[in-house]
Amino acid sequence: MRVEQLGDGTPELAIVGGIHGDEPSGVSAVERLIEASPPVERPVLLVIANERAIEAGERYLDADLNRVFPGDPDADAHEKRLAHELAERLQGTTALSMHATQSHPEPFMVSDRIDPLVERLGRSLPVESVVDTGEFIQGRLFRAIRTIEIESGLQGSDAAEAAAIRIAIAFLEELGALSGPVAADLRERFGVEPGPASASVPVFRLTRSVPKSGTDDHLVSVNNFELVDAGERFATADGVPVVAEEEFYPVLLSAEGYDEIFGYAAEKITELSSEPPQSAE
Ligand SMILES: [Zn+2]
Numbered sequence: 001m002r003v004e005q006l007g008d009g010t011p012e013l014a015i016v017g018g019i020h021g022d023e024p025s026g027v028s029a030v031e032r033l034i035e036a037s038p039p040v041e042r043p044v045l046l047v048i049a050n051e052r053a054i055e056a057g058e059r060y061l062d063a064d065l066n067r068v069f070p071g072d073p074d075a076d077a078h079e080k081r082l083a084h085e086l087a088e089r090l091q092g093t094t095a096l097s098m099h100a101t102q103s104h105p106e107p108f109m110v111s112d113r114i115d116p117l118v119e120r121l122g123r124s125l126p127v128e129s130v131v132d133t134g135e136f137i138q139g140r141l142f143r144a145i146r147t148i149e150i151e152s153g154l155q156g157s158d159a160a161e162a163a164a165i166r167i168a169i170a171f172l173e174e175l176g177a178l179s180g181p182v183a184a185d186l187r188e189r190f191g192v193e194p195g196p197a198s199a200s201v202p203v204f205r206l207t208r209s210v211p212k213s214g215t216d217d218h219l220v221s222v223n224n225f226e227l228v229d230a231g232e233r234f235a236t237a238d239g240v241p242v243v244a245e246e247e248f249y250p251v252l253l254s255a256e257g258y259d260e261i262f263g264y265a266a267e268k269i270t271e272l273s274s275e276p277p278q279s280a281e
Helices: 024-036 051-056 078-090 116-124 158-174 180-190
Strands: 002-006 013-017 044-048 094-101 108-111 130-132 146-154 200-211 218-220 233-237 240-243 249-251 261-273
Touching: 013 024, 013 078, 013 158, 024 044, 024 094, 024 146, 024 158, 024 180, 044 078, 094 158, 108 116, 116 146, 116 158, 116 200, 116 261, 130 261, 146 158, 158 180, 200 249, 218 261
Parallel strands: 013 044, 013 094, 094 146, 108 130, 130 200
Antiparallel strands: 002 044, 108 146, 200 261, 218 233, 233 240, 249 261
């Protein structure tokens, strides 16, 4: 694990890349921020989490790091020890943890709750949608630290790499760690635009996982975040159609992303408009 700090004092915010070793976009964003070392208004930790898995080009070595929090300092598995160490280092921060997917090209935010911070970030960060994990937080960083996860796009793509640094800068600027001019300088240095804030950002809540049947010949035939109707075929397993029993929004649905499940079914619970509602006097 590599940890650098911008600014003095107890860190309040953190940018974390490399929880998964095969998702280079977040690692690149953290490395770029370390190299640029911008002046900050609030202390920020910059963390590259699973260096051994990154080196190996694998999601993990012994166990999926984002399924073993809060971790165990005495475990045999590398990632269980690392989870404990990472949770200790991040204590007291609000962390932006950056991931990438095999399922969706556009960036989206994942949180374990919908509260004023998430609503504010959902409105201001360049993301397409917000996903509330509901109860599906088993062993994730959410278990240990106040975390906002970002899925920045398709693993290994240039678009995900650009989205990750764009979103990291926007997060630090929105939460007062970077001044406007410093954020603008960083965007210019890295050749990224601020990114359009959507007029309206849909919020989805995961309701269940979608199990895989068959052996290992899987295909997903729908787009994430687009409603699948009851009776619609959304996948095939060993050539056999898999049909929706009831309507759902697919989230993180892919043929190869997970071993046991295609991904998740979600419901759309609200929309965040870019103009927050006027408070009543
Ligand atoms: Zn990941």
